[in-house]
Amino acid sequence: QQQVKQSPQSLIVQKGGISIINCAYENTAFDYFPWYQQFPGKGPALLIAIRPDVSEKKEGRFTISFNKSAKQFSLHIMDSQPGDSATYFCAASIRTSGTYKYIFGTGTRLKVLA
Amino acid sequence: GAGVSQSPSNKVTEKGKDVELRCDPISGHTALYWYRQRLGQGLEFLIYFQGNSAPDKSGLPSDRFSAERTGESVSTLTIQRTQQEDSAVYLCASSLAQRGWSDTQYFGPGTRLTVL
Numbered sequence: 001q002q003q004v005k006q007s008p009q010s011l012i013v014q015k016g017g018i019s020i021i022n023c024a025y026e027n028t029a030f031d032y033f034p035w036y037q038q039f040p041g042k043g044p045a046l047l048i049a050i051r052p053d054v055s056e057k058k059e060g061r062f063t064i065s066f067n068k069s070a071k072q073f074s075l076h077i078m079d080s081q082p083g084d085s086a087t088y089f090c091a092a093s094i095r096t097s098g099t100y101k102y103i104f105g106t107g108t109r110l111k112v113l114a
Numbered sequence: 115g116a117g118v119s120q121s122p123s124n125k126v127t128e129k130g131k132d133v134e135l136r137c138d139p140i141s142g143h144t145a146l147y148w149y150r151q152r153l154g155q156g157l158e159f160l161i162y163f164q165g166n167s168a169p170d171k172s173g174l175p176s177d178r179f180s181a182e183r184t185g186e187s188v189s190t191l192t193i194q195r196t197q198q199e200d201s202a203v204y205l206c207a208s209s210l211a212q213r214g215w216s217d218t219q220y221f222g223p224g225t226r227l228t229v230l
Contacts, residue, residue, distance in 0.1 A: 006156075034218075043118070043205055043221030044157070089156060093217075100209075100217045101170065102147075106156035 002027060004092050006105025013112050019077040021108045023090035026071065030092035032100065035064065035075050038087045038107075047088070048075070080112045116140070118222035120206050126228045127196055135191045135225045139208030146189050147207040147219060148181060157205065163189060164211060196229045203227070 005024045013019045023033075034049035050057045050064040050073065057064045063076040077084055090105040119138045127133050139146050148160040159173040163183040174180070178196075183189040193200055203226050207219040 032217075036221075041223070043207070043223050045221065046218050049218075091157075096170065100145075100211075101162070102157075102159065102219065104149075104157040104159075107154075 002103050004090060004103050004105045006090050006108060008108060009106070010109040011111070013080045013110065015080065015082060015112055015114055017080050017112075019080045019084065019110055019112070020074055021088055021090070021110070022072065022074045023092075023105050024070075024072045025092050025103075027092070027094065028071070029094050030103075031095065032093040033064070033066065033073050034091050034093070034102075035062075036089045036091065036104075038089065044089055077110075080110075082112045082114045085111050118206055118208050118220050120204075120222040120225050122225060123223065124226045124228075126230065128230050129198060130195055132192065132194045133196055133227065135193075135204050135227070137189045137191070137206030137208075137222060139187065139189070139206070140220055141187075143208035143210055143220070144186060145209045145211035145217070146183060147209075148189070148191050149205045149207065150175075151203045151205055151224070153202070160191070160204075193227075196227075198229050201227055201229045 035047045036044035037047045038044040048059050048062045061078045066073045087107045087109050089107050091102045093100040093102045121136045146163040149157040161181050166183050178194045181191045203224040205224045207221045209217045209219045
């Protein structure tokens, strides 16, 4: 019940295309859903996040769509660029013992072709 | 300002040896997290600290793993009698642990551990 399932495992998109990564969760106690971007040799960095009372959040070319009833959320990267090539992790967090515990998806390796 | 730093960046050790990994969080961040990332896989939670105490050690894979934090700052993750399956990137993150609905974690670059 603590798992976050992420798909696809890898994704190849043409420059200018739309990249879509999906995540699903089981635990309805999760209350914060961030996406992280990780470049090779670097730690993950927060990209965008959403709370469950919002169905969509957009920041530049990045949009999170959230479906609470289906317990699914997705990341859309519009006008994908070669510089977006990285590994993307979704996560879900739950408040516990005074702070937040994060459960991460297994990651999606995105390659954007020039 | 300075981000989360980790040292060493790479560590190669022989099976059976002990290793210590260090994390320097962002100044003022009260929460500190350790994760393990095996090659091509997601982040596996190991332990977190609130201040100097560790309320949740549930992710530590065995009693060979331990961690401590002093002065609400530096943390060390110690792996005793290393095994080949311990080979991974060990990531540290810190956060303000603010009240409210969100608490952004800031990650360090990780320590790549290779056990021969």
